[in-house]
Amino acid sequence: MTSDFYQPVDAGLIPRFAGPATFMRLPLLTSAKGLDIALVGIPWDGGTTNRAGARHGPRELRNQSSLMRKVHHVSKIEPFKLANIADVGDITVNPIDLMLALKQMEDGIANILDAGALPLIGGGDHLTTLPVLRAVAKSRPVGLIHFDAHSDTNDSYFDGQRFTHGTPFRRAIEEGLLDPKRMVQIGIRGSLYSADEHDWAKEQGIRIIYMEEFTRRGPEDVMAEARAIAGDGATYVSFDIDSIDPSMAPGTGTPEIGGFLTREAQAMVRLLEGVNIVGADVVEVAPPFDVGGMTAIAGATMMFELLCVMAKRVADSR
Amino acid sequence: MTSDFYQPVDAGLIPRFAGPATFMRLPLLTSAKGLDIALVGIPWDGGTTNRAGARHGPRELRNQSSLMRKVHHVSKIEPFKLANIADVGDITVNPIDLMLALKQMEDGIANILDAGALPLIGGGDHLTTLPVLRAVAKSRPVGLIHFDAHSDTNDSYFDGQRFTHGTPFRRAIEEGLLDPKRMVQIGIRGSLYSADEHDWAKEQGIRIIYMEEFTRRGPEDVMAEARAIAGDGATYVSFDIDSIDPSMAPGTGTPEIGGFLTREAQAMVRLLEGVNIVGADVVEVAPPFDVGGMTAIAGATMMFELLCVMAKRVADSR
Amino acid sequence: MTSDFYQPVDAGLIPRFAGPATFMRLPLLTSAKGLDIALVGIPWDGGTTNRAGARHGPRELRNQSSLMRKVHHVSKIEPFKLANIADVGDITVNPIDLMLALKQMEDGIANILDAGALPLIGGGDHLTTLPVLRAVAKSRPVGLIHFDAHSDTNDSYFDGQRFTHGTPFRRAIEEGLLDPKRMVQIGIRGSLYSADEHDWAKEQGIRIIYMEEFTRRGPEDVMAEARAIAGDGATYVSFDIDSIDPSMAPGTGTPEIGGFLTREAQAMVRLLEGVNIVGADVVEVAPPFDVGGMTAIAGATMMFELLCVMAKRVADSR
Amino acid sequence: MTSDFYQPVDAGLIPRFAGPATFMRLPLLTSAKGLDIALVGIPWDGGTTNRAGARHGPRELRNQSSLMRKVHHVSKIEPFKLANIADVGDITVNPIDLMLALKQMEDGIANILDAGALPLIGGGDHLTTLPVLRAVAKSRPVGLIHFDAHSDTNDSYFDGQRFTHGTPFRRAIEEGLLDPKRMVQIGIRGSLYSADEHDWAKEQGIRIIYMEEFTRRGPEDVMAEARAIAGDGATYVSFDIDSIDPSMAPGTGTPEIGGFLTREAQAMVRLLEGVNIVGADVVEVAPPFDVGGMTAIAGATMMFELLCVMAKRVADSR
């Protein structure tokens, strides 16, 4: 029953700038028990190859998420009526020991899943998605709808580093966490390390929709294909903020000009309605490189967009 | 006769960075007497529900308006040849006493109108439009073409505050200042407080063109409808800078991603040519949240765009 | 017993950037019951005469207070062992209706006092100190040790506004909340509105130690006098961040160059040890005007400095 | 043979933030001897009429060019395999004596050309293009494909200054360096000094494609025309960063809202493939006005885009 669900502080009653910041101004819980969707932070950027800072992402995403209200103006989805949602805080992650950190993240997400909730994650660099998938896809590979400027399927960096934010999806496929036939990457662009950089991904069956193809086809056409690729099975959604143009999301580690307009990104996420989302993240928000908080605002809004389609699915599946 | 009209300092002769900043580098007068159009500031943000700062708007709009020149590159309108235009300074407004401030704003605009000039206002938060309309629409309700991310037709905030920057157009309709049948709001978007938030506005007859509809139809089609709605009658134009995407206008109190590109906003204002504009404003420019002055540049340019269509109408009506 | 006291998250175990930000990384409670000292925010700047922004103060003070640890390196005070301390959130304050806001602040502080805790406040503009004193000094006038660039004892602004951040201490004396003979203001400087601006304050018996006198005498000598003025009676401490030099605390509404070095300010607050502090605040931190968070860091550290002397006094009085 | 060509530091081996910054992380040479394309900086802004700062352009372009990799993701061009490319440092230019500076720039570019290399320049204000053309077009007039918000064909500024960043192309035509029939300017917009400001340019035969025409037609159609105008002859490409929207490239001297999206600019430059480019520049990047380095990132990426089409042409012509 709706009246049992947690509700955000109402900005019509208490100003947005008031109170400690939690995701969407929801209560801060210590466990995901009883929740349908758990908003959770992963303050870690140990896999970053260039500009670190995503460790500060969760805090600023929470800060700017105070701008969110209760009802989606297009879909009319009211997530906090459809599902029980709260902020479960940040997963404690070691900033120095990479392998330990990966374990902590996996365990943290597993706890949420064990409690019966779906995780919606504010990252964190993109390597965080690997341990998340280890938890989410423990029992079977999942599909992936992936918005990003980069394929993140490289094999290694720096003479053999296999765990970086440029390699998570290669590792996840190797570990059987992802079904590459049910994977689509949208917005890929930017100069490449080598001419064959994306060959491995394509050989696995991943569908790469480059930015230029997106620009030509538009959100609706592209998402129709994406939904078809993901199908009805369990699907994870990973939204790298650097898929958005760096003028709209400058606070990120590896900016590539020529990206999505925010309104294009919003349109695409709205078209995830109906997809069987088993978890999602918004990653690579790096506040030290942000200007005017605009990246965190974009990231928090994308979390709200994801939350709406997830809450709708939760309610529809009940 | 043209030669009697005030002329801006010519950037081809004196660099833009030189001299105290007035709107468009025009002379600063103490009265609107003899003017066709009075550029006036309202440095006030007492109705702001979230991030204040629009009180600093007029000064920074003046500062960046030094970038404006004399001729519109598309319409070829030369506003300073078509109409007598000057900067009449800021209205003195009390920053502490809201009700007194509303009276001061109304009186300040009434003075300009009594002098025979049309006001083009650099705000200020959006509540400033209410007292402006009290002056402009004293004798009859006017139409409204309204660019904004928000409808600003809520009834109240914070347990009963009826005068905020989220409520001006509800109040204006209640007070008979606006003819809701001749009102159109363009660019509306962002999460809502409640599912019925826009119902009142629609029941009054206001046409709301959401951002998504605008994106589908484009500036020309939307403005054809807007001009038809406003008709031939006296019409006020209110341009909330937050209608523009926050990446292009970050310095504002309530940013909502997914907004207009500046070139779309420019295209729309240019299509106001011929509308019977009796006053206009650019509001919600909040310099403390701006980055690199880009919001103030956008706001100053939108003032120039508005000035061109207003001056053309003034000359055509002479 | 110490083991019952709330303890902050340990930065040696969980990185400072992790988790939602509360004051000093302490638990966030909904009531001050059982506390000795309640850390509380007042997100309000409705009394500001120039640059608003202190409404955002509590959130950024919380954010930067994550840098605080557990033991004072000079006094060796361990506040969280000496007293039960937690974050009780922000007082809900109306941003539009000034008189209502004053009442809400007074009630909010009264609640804390009624619960048996001393308030340590993160403001908010300096007018917030007036309602705080209405609660703190309800039963008898208190002394005041006041660090500030400005005396804040003007009678009114803007043709009769009696409640602004430039008038709280005049009002408080008029209302019998402060004993002017037990008042000292330290760091006063900056150009004056009129030659007699401080005459009223001096006539009441307030001791004004101008910045220049402070520079000559140094922290120890000045604080010896301040402690003598305050005596043994109940004393409130108000720390306006603009007392610190604007190069060290630029994020404030009315900067005046030539202020305290932070180390001088710290030295003075440390010398409050033993004073009978019944409440304290750090006000006028205005994040929109801050650069690099340095004002919020300074403000959060001053809160920690105040917390140490308050906790010591609490323990010594037990 | 490829193996003799200079190669950039590989970001997959050495992080992008490591090492002194050179263009594209290429070796820094003292001469262009043996090179096909020389990346060179012109740190000078003595022709600027409004906001100076482009003198700092080369250094920041180098800094952000560390983000570039080796292969173009759309065209698959691998510039460092197709041509021998290196950074030859900055031309030494006098910041005080304008006429001497023009001579130094001309000589510096002449040296590069004499060594047999094509110059790809990181400016510098737009007046730098004049001396560059004096060297590049010494033996015959060249065509020009020119991306800019401004025509830069004014006659003079400030009572007779004939050498400013608003006049280079007038001078170049007068000096017979450019064939105006083979000139196209794309993206022109912004208010004008006078109604006839562009008449001279049009009379010479320059094709001006205003921003509004570009928006209507799109990159492919516009570039088809541009390539036809330039024809097969020697053509210079000048990319003024202010052609891009100031939200995406705020760090520039004369921002005009309503500009290119970066992806539109990229699409156009890619369509230069096959044009007989004899030199190119990216000018007007003014780091002191940049925010978050985004202008320099855009500028460096446009240099990479230009480099790809230039290297392809070099290889194809070999």
Add this chain to the structure above:
Amino acid sequence: MTSDFYQPVDAGLIPRFAGPATFMRLPLLTSAKGLDIALVGIPWDGGTTNRAGARHGPRELRNQSSLMRKVHHVSKIEPFKLANIADVGDITVNPIDLMLALKQMEDGIANILDAGALPLIGGGDHLTTLPVLRAVAKSRPVGLIHFDAHSDTNDSYFDGQRFTHGTPFRRAIEEGLLDPKRMVQIGIRGSLYSADEHDWAKEQGIRIIYMEEFTRRGPEDVMAEARAIAGDGATYVSFDIDSIDPSMAPGTGTPEIGGFLTREAQAMVRLLEGVNIVGADVVEVAPPFDVGGMTAIAGATMMFELLCVMAKRVADSR
């Protein structure tokens, strides 16, 4: 009679952020006729050898000077009662042609002097002081009290440039504008071009008080010597904002760490009381490099400090 003197807008009546910005919120006049002291801007930085930006100084100094009030809190000087003071705008200066610019500045200051007013200048880079001295010292050499990190007595830069912001005082002495025996430079520091860099200055008789000597002796002792050096004769005061520590005044062209605290600078200027000041300037405020406006606030306050001692002298000499 006092009542005839121009008065600034009173911040106790009209908020500081209101109205177009003039120096100290005084009226903006087109001539210095009738004034005792003329506040004037010189928006020019053509002599800058490193980071330009001081051309924007006058506008930002005006903007921040709105923080000034009417009475000096230490000396109790009320400048606007003692002297007739107004803002006479900016001198029109050509940004491209250095020699023409020097002439324009000289003429502009001569006009002020001819009108019977003393100039108090907001610069501009330090080369502006040379043409100012040509006007001020037309009839006889003057003394100089000079606050700066740099001696600015080099002979030339860049292979023979004799007119830069590093050479004005060498030129002024050569031209007989300054009496080197009545010159003192305070705050000099920073690495040198050559070991004999200051020899020429010392040989002329200039007294250089290095920063380290100042730190040892303090403001009072140093200024006693400075006043003795200047004596009773006509004296110019030049305040280079880079004399202040770059943490307190980062917005300048050639920052040198280890400078004055603002309170030390203020103390020194206050000790100019009684000196026969015939003109003064605050130079090298470069807003594009400023952070949080703090340099402009410091510069505007130093202008107010200078204004107080100048107005006192004017009144005492009447």
Add this chain to the structure above:
Amino acid sequence: MTSDFYQPVDAGLIPRFAGPATFMRLPLLTSAKGLDIALVGIPWDGGTTNRAGARHGPRELRNQSSLMRKVHHVSKIEPFKLANIADVGDITVNPIDLMLALKQMEDGIANILDAGALPLIGGGDHLTTLPVLRAVAKSRPVGLIHFDAHSDTNDSYFDGQRFTHGTPFRRAIEEGLLDPKRMVQIGIRGSLYSADEHDWAKEQGIRIIYMEEFTRRGPEDVMAEARAIAGDGATYVSFDIDSIDPSMAPGTGTPEIGGFLTREAQAMVRLLEGVNIVGADVVEVAPPFDVGGMTAIAGATMMFELLCVMAKRVADSR
């Protein structure tokens, strides 16, 4: 012979903003062979417990070091005449694998030492000092003069991480690299993790001079003691930029208010003249958190100050 030594680009001939940035505008070499002192960067911050960013330190230190000239204005030391000095680039360090990184740093410094040069390092976080000491102190323990806000002698963080920027000196003592009896730490301050946090250090014999003691005694007295502690033996100097007040050096990972003024820091380093320095570093400059480049300017100047005393010692020992 002097004429064989590398010389920096002369800012009197070529402007500071010109050319790719190297340390002090010296030549960039690939080996330290033939050098007396090698300027070297360590772009790594993998030991950071809070705000990362020091990986970008070397590049920005190089950028701002262009402000340095050739002669020290107090000591008259001319480092580039006294010693052969150049920039040897950055050590290649793996950003992901901490233990590998430590090895790479040790080897990189060993190479410099093997070439016969002393290293002067631009870091990097403070953990970098540990591998540096492993190279520098390979044959015998060295003394340490250490400027810092923090003792950095903790045992571990985050449940057992022994290698962080809070632990290097504990590790170095345990490894026999430092002689704790010849160690002094100056400027220590800020709240502590536990009351006994510094006990271990003191038990080893390290002399800790807290900030408050420094403020009381001043640079000369403190440095007399420091020189006595270090004695004549081989001594390393480590300068953590966070020893300087965060208003003067905000761009750092763990700011603590109440620090050194830059002029105090400069005075202390100058008093290192004569100390047998075998290597030195400036660490914890974190550009993403810097404002206006002021931290990097301070850091680059401190490197110059250190270079002067090192070069003097080199020449005196020749």
